[in-house]
Amino acid sequence: MGDNGAEHQGRIHALLARVERQEPEAFGELVAIVYPELKRLAHFQLTREQPGHTLNTTAIVHEAYVRMASGRGHWEDRKHFLRAASAVMRHLLVDHARRKRADKRGSGSIPVELEESRVEGDDDSLAVLALDSALKDIAEIDPRLEQIVECRYFAGLSVEDTAEALGVSVRTVERDLQRARAYLAEAMGPDEH
Numbered sequence: 001m002g003d004n005g006a007e008h009q010g011r012i013h014a015l016l017a018r019v020e021r022q023e024p025e026a027f028g029e030l031v032a033i034v035y036p037e038l039k040r041l042a043h044f045q046l047t048r049e050q051p052g053h054t055l056n057t058t059a060i061v062h063e064a065y066v067r068m069a070s071g072r073g074h075w076e077d078r079k080h081f082l083r084a085a086s087a088v089m090r091h092l093l094v095d096h097a098r099r100k101r102a103d104k105r106g107s108g109s110i111p112v113e114l115e116e117s118r119v120e121g122d123d124d125s126l127a128v129l130a131l132d133s134a135l136k137d138i139a140e141i142d143p144r145l146e147q148i149v150e151c152r153y154f155a156g157l158s159v160e161d162t163a164e165a166l167g168v169s170v171r172t173v174e175r176d177l178q179r180a181r182a183y184l185a186e187a188m189g190p191d192e193h
Contacts, residue, residue, distance in 0.1 A: 008033075012078045020074060027069050034078065038064065041086050044156040045093060055096055064088045079157075079165040083147070086155035094132040101129065134187035138180060145180040148173055 012033060018026035031038065042060040067088050075081040139146040144166065151162040152173075159177075163170045 009078065012081075016075050016077065016081065030081070031065055034082065035061070037082055038085055041082065041155055042089055045086070045089050045154055055093070060089050060092055063092050067092075079161065083151055083155055083157075083165055087150050090132075090150065090154045094129065097129050097132075130188050131184070134184050137187060138183055141183070142176070142179075144168070145176055145183070148176050149180050149184075152177065 012030065015026055015030040015033065019030055038061045039057055042057040042064070046055070046057060046060070064085055068085060073084060075084060135146050135149060138149065147166055148162055151157040151165055152159070157165060159170055159173050163173045166173070
């Protein structure tokens with residue numbers, strides 16, 4: 001990493017320390033520096049959604065900002081912060097899918113006979129909810145499996161970056177990724193993944 005990269009990492013580390021001390025303005029400054037990476041994360045997650053999704057990249061980043069700013073967690077470094085942001089974005093998409101499902105079920109409208117109601121075929125909210133449920137099950141079995149899936153498929157990190165972010169070997173990530181894939185395939189069934 002060149003001098004600019006080391007300087008950039010140093011600035012992020014200093015801002016993370018200021019956020020930890022709950023200094024005003026520090027979180028906003030941190031987000032401003034990593035904003036392009038947050039946009040990339042949000043875009044990466046939206047590529048997994050159906051075309052015409054009602055959320056856009058900017059909306060996801062801004063909502064993640066609001067949620068993370070109010071929670072003010074402890075983040076060790078840039079990758080840890082981005083992994084946390086990716087998890088928040090995943091939960092935003094899950095919440096959005098739940099709201100869409102609730103709206104389709106009527107949410108206060110007059111009930112319709114079951115034969116008359118239909119769920120639109122272009123809606124992937126069931127798949128998002130099934131994936132979220134499967135990931136929660138994985139976390140109960142082995143929390144690291146969920147973290148690896150989040151790093152690889154929601155944050156778009158490479159195997160090497162995932163290993164570094166989680167403090168494990170590349171081989172461990174590869175092995176755990178195989179376990180996670182097998183579990184997800186079984187949990188979600190052939191039509192859902």
